[in-house]
Amino acid sequence: MNFLQTPLQSRFNIATHQLDPPFAVIDLDAFDANAADLLRRGHGVPLRLASKSLRVRALQDRAVAAGFTGTLCFTLPEALWLAKFGSDDLVVAYPTVDRKALRELAHSSARERVTVMVDCTEHLDAIAAAGGGPVKVCIDVDAGWRIGLMTIGAKRSPLHDPVHVTNLASEIVSRTGLILDGVMSYEGQIAGVGDRPPGKPLMQLALPILQALSARELARRRAEIVAAVRAIAPLRFVNGGGTGSIERTAAEPAVTEVAAGSGLFGPTLFDTYRAFKPAPAAWFALPVVRKPSPKLATALGGGYPASGAAGRDRLPRPLLPPGLKLDSREGAGEVQTPLVGKAAAALKVGDRVWFRHAKAGELCERFDVVHLIAGNEIVDTVPTYRGEGQTFL
Numbered sequence: 500m501n502f503l504q505t506p507l508q509s510r511f512n513i514a515t516h517q518l519d520p521p522f523a524v525i526d527l528d529a530f531d532a533n534a535a536d537l538l539r540r541g542h543g544v545p546l547r548l549a550s551k552s553l554r555v556r557a558l559q560d561r562a563v564a565a566g567f568t569g570t571l572c573f574t575l576p577e578a579l580w581l582a583k584f585g586s587d588d589l590v591v592a593y594p595t596v597d598r599k600a601l602r603e604l605a606h607s608s609a610r611e612r613v614t615v616m617v618d619c620t621e622h623l624d625a626i627a628a629a630g631g632g633p634v635k636v637c638i639d640v641d642a643g644w645r646i647g648l649m650t651i652g653a654k655r656s657p658l659h660d661p662v663h664v665t666n667l668a669s670e671i672v673s674r675t676g677l678i679l680d681g682v683m684s685y686e687g688q689i690a691g692v693g694d695r696p697p698g699k700p701l702m703q704l705a706l707p708i709l710q711a712l713s714a715r716e717l718a719r720r721r722a723e724i725v726a727a728v729r730a731i732a733p734l735r736f737v738n739g740g741g742t743g744s745i746e747r748t749a750a751e752p753a754v755t756e757v758a759a760g761s762g763l764f765g766p767t768l769f770d771t772y773r774a775f776k777p778a779p780a781a782w783f784a785l786p787v788v789r790k791p792s793p794k795l796a797t798a799l800g801g802g803y804p805a806s807g808a809a810g811r812d813r814l815p816r817p818l819l820p821p822g823l824k825l826d827s828r829e830g831a832g833e834v835q836t837p838l839v840g841k842a843a844a845a846l847k848v849g850d851r852v853w854f855r856h857a858k859a860g861e862l863c864e865r866f867d868v869v870h871l872i873a874g875n876e877i878v879d880t881v882p883t884y885r886g887e888g889q890t891f892l
């Protein structure tokens with residue numbers, strides 16, 4: 500296989516020659532460059548780390564050491580777990596109805612470090628039912644763009660207009676046991692959708708326009724909402740955005756911090772943005788275990804599709820050696836992944852193929868550890884959440 504190797508491939512192969520695939524690696528050179536670029540794009544506005552997009556505590560600590568501030572967690576049990584390691588400023592990005600976790604939060608000192616997300620009175624009731632407190636809450640505001648009956652954006656919070664948000668804010672301040680801590684709105688239609696989708700020329704024309712219009716609508720509405728809520732209660736933070744929208748969200752005066760995570764790993768779904776290009780930092784290697792024919796090579800395992808509406812863009816991509824493709828009928832399989840393309844013929848049993856996942860932290864649900872590569876060597880091997888026995892979702 501040597502004659503086909505790119506510099507990146509030979510660097511990875513040299514670093515990991517003693518390992519037997521399957522295994523996952525993080526290229527620290529790429530990770531650190533991505534961290535610096537994300538922070539540069541924030542222009543001094545703090546970046547809160549979206550932990551779901553890493554799911555490796557050691558790398559979360561590395562991002563914080565690079566300049567990220569606070570964590571946007573994906574479940575309350577995760578936040579409680581991270582709090583035990585000393586993390587503070589943990590905001591849980593999605594509402595919870597986990598009675599046990601709410602009881603633990605309300606009756607422990609974790610409540611000083613953890614903020615939970617709410618968007619309706621049922622969420623407040625669930626917190627009240629846990630007793631104890633006071634518990635810090637953040638209001639999630641719909642960032643979708645409503646055009647007539649249509650909404651462009653994720654189906655998240657029902658709170659869209661300032662009056663919806665101030666009604667809930669007033670309800671929160673009227674209840675004992677709750678502290679209104681922040682407001683969050685995530686514009687997934689901008690931050691999570693690349694504006695240069697390959698092979699879709701019409702979308703390449705339309706998306707930048709739609710995203711600019713949506714961003715303009717949101718900036719106006721977010722400013723109005725934040726001013727109205729601040730008239731009811733002081734806010735510690737106003738969170739918005741994600742990897743794909745950092746510069747735009749950070750430029751809004753009403754926003755005090757931007758969330759980001761995926762840009763650190765640079766998965767394939769983040770290859771399609773005009774404004775920035777993360778370096779691919781997260782990879783996994785699979786061994787070639789058979790040759791169904793001289794032109795094909797089949798790798799072991801590999802069926803790690805990403806979440807979201809199913810489609811080819813959710814599948815992992817075989818990228819090293821260059822010139823490989825997934826088989827259109829089998830895709831990435833549970834126990835084996837046949838590879839086609841001009842490089843497949845040169846692959847021999849025992850060779851390894853390097854893949855990238857479509858999304859960021861989900862890769863870490865497949866491996867107990869990730870090997871950290873710097874230059875030509877593995878400098879550390881650290882557990883993923885899964886490797887620490889933690890599967891939050």
Ligand SMILES: Cc1ncc(COP(=O)(O)O)c(C=O)c1O
Pocket residue numbers: 549552571592685690691739740741742743758759760761762859
């Ligand atoms: C609430 C929230 N904020 C921010 C993000 C952005 O995270 P990332 O930068 O990893 O895309 C997400 C991703 O889904 C999210 O749900």
